[in-house]
Amino acid sequence: MRRVYPNKDFCIGCHICELACLTAHSESKDLIIAVREEQASGLRPCKAVYEKGPVCVSLSCRHCENPSCVTACISGALYKDEETGRTMYDERQCVGCWSCLMACPFGAIRRNQAKGKIIKCDLCEGRDKPACVEACPNAALSYEDR
Amino acid sequence: MLFKPISQNFNDFVIDRDKERCINCEVCVRQCSYEAHFWDDARQCVNHDNTKCVGCHRCEALCPTGCLTIKKNPADFRDNALWTPTYMKYLYKQGDTGGILLSGMGSPSAKPIYWDNLQLDASQVTNPSIDPLREPMELRTYLGSKPDKVEIEQTPDGPKLKTKIGPQIKLEYPMMFSAMSFGSINFNLHKAMAMAATELGIVYNTGEGGLHPTLYKYGANTIVQVASGRFGVHKDYLNAGAAIEIKVGQGAKPGIGGHLPGEKIDEEVSKTRMVPVGSDAISPAPHHDIYSIEDLLQLIYALKEATEYRVPVSVKIAAVHNAAAIASGIVRAGADIVVIDGFRGGTGAAPTMIRDNVGIPVELALAQVDNRLRDEGIRNWASLVVAGGTRCSADVIKAIALGADAVYIATAALVAVGCTLCGRCYTGKCPWGIATNEARLKKRQNPEIAAKRLTNLVKAWGHEIQEMLGGMGLNSIESLRGNRDKLRGIGLNEVELDILGVKHAGR
Numbered sequence: 261m262r263r264v265y266p267n268k269d270f271c272i273g274c275h276i277c278e279l280a281c282l283t284a285h286s287e288s289k290d291l292i293i294a295v296r297e298e299q300a301s302g303l304r305p306c307k308a309v310y311e312k313g314p315v316c317v318s319l320s321c322r323h324c325e326n327p328s329c330v331t332a333c334i335s336g337a338l339y340k341d342e343e344t345g346r347t348m349y350d351e352r353q354c355v356g357c358w359s360c361l362m363a364c365p366f367g368a369i370r371r372n373q374a375k376g377k378i379i380k381c382d383l384c385e386g387r388d389k390p391a392c393v394e395a396c397p398n399a400a401l402s403y404e405d406r
Numbered sequence: 407m408l409f410k411p412i413s414q415n416f417n418d419f420v421i422d423r424d425k426e427r428c429i430n431c432e433v434c435v436r437q438c439s440y441e442a443h444f445w446d447d448a449r450q451c452v453n454h455d456n457t458k459c460v461g462c463h464r465c466e467a468l469c470p471t472g473c474l475t476i477k478k479n480p481a482d483f484r485d486n487a488l489w490t491p492t493y494m495k496y497l498y499k500q501g502d503t504g505g506i507l508l509s510g511m512g513s514p515s516a517k518p519i520y521w522d523n524l525q526l527d528a529s530q531v532t533n534p535s536i537d538p539l540r541e542p543m544e545l546r547t548y549l550g551s552k553p554d555k556v557e558i559e560q561t562p563d564g565p566k567l568k569t570k571i572g573p574q575i576k577l578e579y580p581m582m583f584s585a586m587s588f589g590s591i592n593f594n595l596h597k598a599m600a601m602a603a604t605e606l607g608i609v610y611n612t613g614e615g616g617l618h619p620t621l622y623k624y625g626a627n628t629i630v631q632v633a634s635g636r637f638g639v640h641k642d643y644l645n646a647g648a649a650i651e652i653k654v655g656q657g658a659k660p661g662i663g664g665h666l667p668g669e670k671i672d673e674e675v676s677k678t679r680m681v682p683v684g685s686d687a688i689s690p691a692p693h694h695d696i697y698s699i700e701d702l703l704q705l706i707y708a709l710k711e712a713t714e715y716r717v718p719v720s721v722k723i724a725a726v727h728n729a730a731a732i733a734s735g736i737v738r739a740g741a742d743i744v745v746i747d748g749f750r751g752g753t754g755a756a757p758t759m760i761r762d763n764v765g766i767p768v769e770l771a772l773a774q775v776d777n778r779l780r781d782e783g784i785r786n787w788a789s790l791v792v793a794g795g796t797r798c799s800a801d802v803i804k805a806i807a808l809g810a811d812a813v814y815i816a817t818a819a820l821v822a823v824g825c826t827l828c829g830r831c832y833t834g835k836c837p838w839g840i841a842t843n844e845a846r847l848k849k850r851q852n853p854e855i856a857a858k859r860l861t862n863l864v865k866a867w868g869h870e871i872q873e874m875l876g877g878m879g880l881n882s883i884e885s886l887r888g889n890r891d892k893l894r895g896i897g898l899n900e901v902e903l904d905i906l907g908v909k910h911a912g913r
Contacts (some may be wrong), residue, residue: 269849270849270852271849272436272437272839272846272849272850273436273846274433274436274437274468275431275432275433275436276433276468276470279431279433279470291429291470291471292427292429292471295429295431296429313845313846314844314845314846314849316846395470397468398849398850398852398855399852399854399855400852
């Protein structure tokens, strides 16, 4: 299946992928409104840029073949979509136990503290290409089948 | 904050932030390598310091809400035709530092650009124009020494060339990427130039920084340079390229050597240049083994011996008053290609006064060199290449009509990958990831993207050149070379027209 692959060699640490993700998952689909208003009501980006010195990388859910997070999920909020291969998340079922967060070997699942639930990448369902990949100014994110 | 030296008070640019649109995302803070943008803890928002802005426009280009505009500082001095703000700021700076003024990129001075005063001819009625979309249009160019005459022999397999032709560089477009050393620009861009040159069927030039081991595979599309510092020069390097270029002078700073500051010399540059990490790499102004044409001849033939006469040897000089006589000597010394680099040529760093006041426009030097070599009957002994401030395909085609075989492009190529000519290359903090080896900055140039942009640029110019050739009723670039009848001057005086060897428009 196609996944988002980050390339740390060309990640420039601009965090524009986070803003693109935020906008894509917002109701308004407007960056300024998403940041100023929707963030206050719990909207968070599904990905995060990690930096140490000159090294930076934009990380999000890897949609693993056998995801540890799904095994660890006590409420059934995380499940594998057999058809698409994506690791899906049903926010309504999440109880905020953070088991998935502990189980994820990549640290790609994050807390949404405003909502007391988790946040993870859904590969921008309904779009041809995830918003982060489209927005990356240095092509450090690719969406491909490896 | 309360007191700053006068040199820092008159900043060139101001940052205009539209507070209605700014979302305090800090992209500008992360992108500005001069720290003009910062997170203001006291005010809990992104803020900026106009005095640090160099006008690179990186923040403006990457701001996701488009809330930033970089503007020229509207504050100005009292009008004075002699003491312009430029000179006043130079004086404030020198009052501070006591040092030589340094500048990056080519001269921005308002001296005539002769390309703009030359118009191309076009066919009408009797010799119809050619449609390059339907007719073949040849841009292929061969650089190198051509024989005085060609002999053909008849063989059972048909006629064959009896005359032995010297080594040539084959170019699919009459353009090459000019010398930019590894160190002055980073590895990502060197790789991008190598990739683009290979894709295009042209060549790029290593500059005086040597050739990184991983780029040897692009050797067939590489000109390896031998400059006065001899950085990275060894037998394998000489044999790696499609040609060798001896750099005697550089248009942006004729008579001046090179200086790559130690801060730019990291592990990889050190290995490639064969100098210690962190040490300044200084190329002397003269080659210390060349003090005459005879000495140059010895170096040319030493390089030819080292490469078993397989590749052409080129000599690059800056455009100066007696360029024609110098070029004649260079050709007679055995050079297969002569490169003339005009004062508009770029550089990572040059003394400002040298950059703006030494050297001549390449158009004049080219016309004179071509004339002189023709007069002496040795024009075919070497190809002519011009460099220095070629901005568009029209400049290329005019250069060829004026006598050049091909044109080197460098600043245009850098602009295509993002350079905004902010002129701070010598700081090593290039925000566009071009003139920098800092790990966090150099990765702003993704070689795949840069190579694509360079390839697009040359292909676009190629299309335009084909269109212009077609408009002139010519179907090959060879037919235009040195064909000054296809040029006319506009607004030039008789001396200028005489030097250029073109008629005034209307004649």
